[in-house]
Amino acid sequence: MSDTVVTRFAPSPTGFLHIGGARTALFNWLYARGRGGKFLLRIEDTDRARSTPEATAAILQGMAWLGLDHDGEVVSQFEQAGRHAEVALQLLDQGKAYKCFSTQEEIAEFRESAKAKGRSTLFRSPWRDASPDTHPEAPYVVRIKAPLDGTTVIRDEVQGDVTIRNDQLDDMVLLRSDGTPVYMLAVVVDDHDMGVTHVIRGDDHLNNAARQMMIYQAMGWEPPVWAHIPLIHGPDGKKLSKRHGALGAQEYQAMGYPASGMRNYLARLGWSHGDDEFFTDEQAKEWFDLGGIGKSPARFDVKKLENLCGQHIAIEEDAALRQEIQEYLAAAELSPLTDAQADGLERAMYCLKDRAKTFPELLEKAHFVLASRPLEMDDKAQKALAGAPEGMLTELTPQLQSVSWERDDLEAVLNSFAEARETKFGKLAGPLRAALAGRAVTPSVFDMMLVLGRDEVLARFSDAAADA
């Protein structure tokens, strides 16, 4: 096996990219990216009836949102069918596989009779050691000659050594009677041909690994390092399902979670690095290892996700947030921000990003810079404005016309007005927020004044004074 780590994500294109798949992809991506390795993508589209191009597109989109870039071309498993069949025929040539002419009825009969006799119902083909001159002119499948005794050991990095008795495995079919390869063969051949060194996937595939090992052994190929990760459960400890909420990775984009927070959260679903909860991609790449994957199923917890998302929004670059928010709006099928709005948003970002856990929350606080005059006042703002000291806005206007537009000077003006009216600045804040934003929940009055600039602030004051 080469020294370069090669991992892969191998989704079946039968639906969107779900949370479990996204986490599998992320683990493989982190493992490769942290080791200067390669992360490959293979679409397992051999099941023609269930695979759709729309599902492939949705999976690619979900991965693009999560920033899980893959190396090289996307491999279509179906397109490799010829190569899969070639390997089966090679095994046939080498006597490691055989043609089996048993019909479905004969197999069913075998099982019935084994059951009646209290024996194992695993099919034992009479053709396993039959000489070719006894072969009829009839349809056949190609079966592997599985070892009859001994054990197969899966050295799993998460589950430990998993030992399967070979007498519990039958002579699996490699090629169907129409010559098409089975899925199990396809996976092994593709992983081998793609040079995959580490297979990290859900533990629902652990049983497959034993069968896949047989093919590696028969071909004399070195098996990959296996890591079968426990599935994700809902907060109630049951397998994650629709009743627990959204399952599609991209639904989280449309709900306004930042991709960086989602990556951080998904990495923590079943993997840990000491007590670290919040970390950057760089740290995750450096720290991620198979030893940190837990043996018991992780539970999906939206509160934790939101908490991490908030921390990621707070540290993200303003320009990157601007871009990601536009992408969120598109994903949520909402109107995009105009350039002027997006410019304003970026200028205001410093006072918005500290406390928002999601983009809708951030945009709500950004209302003051996104809305244009005349502002519509919501009920709370109307009430707040009604409670303003008499003539506040008209009196402040000339003072604000001449003051330098700096935080300290603005503070001085508003504080001295409060003093003159024998009140506290806190009492003025509500009506000022209302005049500046038309809302009650906003960034601080001074941040809004600085972001909006003198002309806009005075124009909003004059609108509000006329309304009051």
Ligand code: GLU
């Ligand atoms: N196509 C399989 C799935 O979507 C994954 C197979 C594998 O990782 O080996 O569950």
